[in-house]
Amino acid sequence: MDQARIIPIATGDEIAEASDLYRRVFGYVDPAAALNTRLLLSMMRYGGLCLGARDDHDRLVAFSYGWTGLDGGDPFHYSQSTVVDQSWQGRGLGRAMKYAQRDEVLARGMQQMRWSYDPMLSRNGHFNLDVLGGRSHEVVPDLLGTGEHRVIIRWDLTATAPVSDPIALPRRATVGEAIQIDEDTVALIIPATNPHDPELARQIVDHLIRIVAAGHELTSCRRIDTDLSAYLLTRSAA
Numbered sequence: 001m002d003q004a005r006i007i008p009i010a011t012g013d014e015i016a017e018a019s020d021l022y023r024r025v026f027g028y029v030d031p032a033a034a035l036n037t038r039l040l041l042s043m044m045r046y047g048g049l050c051l052g053a054r055d056d057h058d059r060l061v062a063f064s065y066g067w068t069g070l071d072g073g074d075p076f077h078y079s080q081s082t083v084v085d086q087s088w089q090g091r092g093l094g095r096a097m098k099y100a101q102r103d104e105v106l107a108r109g110m111q112q113m114r115w116s117y118d119p120m121l122s123r124n125g126h127f128n129l130d131v132l133g134g135r136s137h138e139v140v141p142d143l144l145g146t147g148e149h150r151v152i153i154r155w156d157l158t159a160t161a162p163v164s165d166p167i168a169l170p171r172r173a174t175v176g177e178a179i180q181i182d183e184d185t186v187a188l189i190i191p192a193t194n195p196h197d198p199e200l201a202r203q204i205v206d207h208l209i210r211i212v213a214a215g216h217e218l219t220s221c222r223r224i225d226t227d228l229s230a231y232l233l234t235r236s237a238a
Helices: 012-026 037-045 093-107 122-131 198-213
Strands: 005-008 049-054 060-071 074-084 112-117 150-156 178-182 185-191 216-223 228-235
Touching: 005 093, 012 037, 012 049, 012 060, 012 074, 037 049, 037 060, 049 093, 060 093, 060 112, 074 093, 093 112, 093 122, 112 122, 122 150, 122 216, 122 228, 185 198, 198 216, 198 228
Parallel strands: 074 112
Antiparallel strands: 005 049, 049 060, 060 074, 112 150, 178 185, 185 228, 216 228
């Protein structure tokens, strides 16, 4: 079986390979969605981080990039994107890429990483919140354009990933419902798979914004059954 080795990405030719990988995996046809080689080369020289993974045949099968951000003067690493070749998805390479980023960011003296994802993608939510242990109290509608809503994940690189317990709902739920689990926890029901419904997506985002504004943060995203998943939002200690 092939083994992927994670490597730094440093040249324009490697970024061109990464751009091809992006187009294949995401189906991009708009040139505006392509990677900008000059921008990434400059970014890497001044605070950016690009990593790739090659298989035993030296093919680029994963790529991630990001840069140093500031929040009130405190630095963190913002991971713009990670892409994994379809033949390698579900084999742990995405997690390995995130942990390779973590190691590099810690070596640079930072202890937090941030990135965004589509809140309708419950599988991504589960990976970000339950597998890695990220948290979020920032939901941004239309962040990347009309209908491109995003949750901003904050990952404490020094924390231990939590152990997730099954979700026990007090009653049968439907998509879009917010159910009070206990005094400090709300479950927001979403589809287990993304139905590509703009109105539903905006409804879910509005619910998330409202619950977060009431002092909660996203702590988990877990499947309930074949059709439904649920976000758990827990009252923040801060």
